[in-house]
Amino acid sequence: MQFHHAQTAAGLVEQLVALWSGPREDPFAFDLAVVPGPGFQRWLSQRLATAGDPAGVCAGVEFASLEALEWRLDGRDDPWRPERLAWLVQQVATTCDDPELEVLRRHLGASRETYTAGRRIAGQFAGYARHHDKLWGFDASKQMASVARIAMIMNDDGRAHVFHHDSLLPREAGPEQAKPKKFKLILTNPPFGKRIAAKSSILEHFELAKDDKGRLKKSGSVLTEVLFLERNLSWLDKDGRMFIVLPDSVLGNKQLLAARSYIETVGQLVAVISLSPDTFGPSGAKSKTSVVVLRKIDPARESDEDFATKPVFVAHVPNVGYDFTGRKTGKDDLPNVVAEYRKFVATGKSDTPLTKAIPRSQLGDTWLAQPVLGYGMPSVGTSSGLRLGDLCEAGGITTGKTASRAQYQKAGLHLVKVGNLTGHGIEWCSVERQFVDDAFWTKHIGARLEKGDILLTAAAHGPKWIGLKVDIFEGAPPHLDQRVMCCGELMRIRLKPDCGIDPYYLLLFLRSPAGYQAIQSCIRGQSGHLYPAEVSEIMVPDPADMPQDVLNNAIKSIKRSHAQRRLAVIRDNIASKACDAMFPSDAVKPVIAL
Numbered sequence: 001m002q003f004h005h006a007q008t009a010a011g012l013v014e015q016l017v018a019l020w021s022g023p024r025e026d027p028f029a030f031d032l033a034v035v036p037g038p039g040f041q042r043w044l045s046q047r048l049a050t051a052g053d054p055a056g057v058c059a060g061v062e063f064a065s066l067e068a069l070e071w072r073l074d075g076r077d078d079p080w081r082p083e084r085l086a087w088l089v090q091q092v093a094t095t096c097d098d099p100e101l102e103v104l105r106r107h108l109g110a111s112r113e114t115y116t117a118g119r120r121i122a123g124q125f126a127g128y129a130r131h132h133d134k135l136w137g138f139d140a141s142k143q144m145a146s147v148a149r150i151a152m153i154m155n156d157d158g159r160a161h162v163f164h165h166d167s168l169l170p171r172e173a174g175p176e177q178a179k180p181k182k183f184k185l186i187l188t189n190p191p192f193g194k195r196i197a198a199k200s201s202i203l204e205h206f207e208l209a210k211d212d213k214g215r216l217k218k219s220g221s222v223l224t225e226v227l228f229l230e231r232n233l234s235w236l237d238k239d240g241r242m243f244i245v246l247p248d249s250v251l252g253n254k255q256l257l258a259a260r261s262y263i264e265t266v267g268q269l270v271a272v273i274s275l276s277p278d279t280f281g282p283s284g285a286k287s288k289t290s291v292v293v294l295r296k297i298d299p300a301r302e303s304d305e306d307f308a309t310k311p312v313f314v315a316h317v318p319n320v321g322y323d324f325t326g327r328k329t330g331k332d333d334l335p336n337v338v339a340e341y342r343k344f345v346a347t348g349k350s351d352t353p354l355t356k357a358i359p360r361s362q363l364g365d366t367w368l369a370q371p372v373l374g375y376g377m378p379s380v381g382t383s384s385g386l387r388l389g390d391l392c393e394a395g396g397i398t399t400g401k402t403a404s405r406a407q408y409q410k411a412g413l414h415l416v417k418v419g420n421l422t423g424h425g426i427e428w429c430s431v432e433r434q435f436v437d438d439a440f441w442t443k444h445i446g447a448r449l450e451k452g453d454i455l456l457t458a459a460a461h462g463p464k465w466i467g468l469k470v471d472i473f474e475g476a477p478p479h480l481d482q483r484v485m486c487c488g489e490l491m492r493i494r495l496k497p498d499c500g501i502d503p504y505y506l507l508l509f510l511r512s513p514a515g516y517q518a519i520q521s522c523i524r525g526q527s528g529h530l531y532p533a534e535v536s537e538i539m540v541p542d543p544a545d546m547p548q549d550v551l552n553n554a555i556k557s558i559k560r561s562h563a564q565r566r567l568a569v570i571r572d573n574i575a576s577k578a579c580d581a582m583f584p585s586d587a588v589k590p591v592i593a594l
Helices: 007-021 038-049 064-073 080-094 100-108 114-131 141-152 201-205 225-235 249-251 254-266 335-349 372-375 438-443 503-511 512-518 548-582
Strands: 033-035 059-065 137-139 163-165 183-188 195-197 220-222 235-247 267-275 287-296 311-317 320-322 328-332 355-359 392-399 413-416 455-459 471-472 484-486 490-495
Touching: 007 038, 007 311, 007 335, 033 311, 080 114, 114 201, 137 141, 141 163, 141 311, 195 225, 195 355, 220 225, 225 235, 225 249, 225 254, 225 287, 235 249, 235 267, 249 287, 249 372, 267 335, 287 372, 335 355, 413 438, 471 503, 490 503, 503 548
Parallel strands: 033 059, 137 163, 183 235, 267 311, 413 484
Antiparallel strands: 195 220, 235 287, 267 287, 311 355, 320 328, 392 490, 455 471, 455 490
């Protein structure tokens, strides 16, 4: 007996093709190929057919499943094969007077092709026998578990193993039928943005809730999506796969580096597929998400060091067939990405505009697909570049304060709002209700602005808007009070005076596609918000590494553009006052957002 092995299925197929490509001693003999399924059978037969002659035919090969091979080896036939079961179905349906079989009797009796009808029903029974005990499901919502069971009934049953059970609780605490079991495949989309307090008894069962000495942490909390990562990996059998939807903040934030590192001691990172922000928009979710694929490893035989050079499939899905509101767009990149993932599984290779197969080490200490794929810029949490939090003053990264409707004044101190940002300079008169009084200024010190502060959208009705508009505060126009504040939907970034970074350089970076992606990776929670802790971890490329002539010209250009914009605001205000003097009126025009 000879064993052939290869790192990929494609390599094994090539060995088989080489072995069977020559002439046979007995032209009437058949070679037997045991295949896992019809898809693999078709691939192998096509490869055998074209091995010697592109117009060849795959002949002299018999394909069988592993079950069929077992039946041959032990000399017994399977009594539940559809071919044998068809006769039994007909006999039972026509001879048994059980009322529960009345529908089956009528169906077979009405068919002229009795055997064909019985054969089809027997095939359904056989399929049910194969898959009935294979599909399991858990949901903490009783309603969702009920909906899932109904869906299973509508799709050939299998409802027996769909349970109402919180997956974060031990399986022993669930229904008797849901006792511990290992799985080959887990598909999950856990809830985002929720935290479990350290005092909760749930955390007793999680390694990620312990400190470096293996003791449960006494303070703080742990994100549920991180706990689901550990729990689902523990349910996987060795070499099993998990497909999990996660917010990009989990994939990139440096604060979760320890959690990612632990996960990679028990699981291999196989793929990261960055999804469009529109993917879950119709259901109300606002987080930027990715699908992460992990393989359960055997720590006794494998380690995370073995996977540093192993390929990881990274992909970006800009279009999913609909927009954030659910309207169809006619553009869908998912089929192509799925096809490339299947190719990667078979060959370990992929190289298209939307997909790449790269060494695990190229991702650094993150799981983010998009920076490597789209821009090649330092990503959140990597060791390259300058950490934004280190460049800023204490409390320099924060959000402003939103005034209540009653706190707005007809005139006073300007409160910069989302509508004032344009991405190419602050538009000062583009929103309703934009002035507050001295009391608001005195009470909310953290919302005050200073020259050089960077402002960006930190909360929006859709995740794609977060970080889309970034502006710099250069002072208010002369006709406004120079004391200016920002609202709670905006994030303010204030650099240290001696950090060595020009605020306009930071502005250029955050306005770039790479900066936008870094901001998007910080979005947290189902509602889609930016928080200072995550934004602090953004890595800013070192300006010393940039072409200095290009950098200096870019900064000069943006300063000149902003100066022209400020001059235009002053001139517009002079003209507006002249109009008010020449054409006095008590009428108030509505504000038009530009």
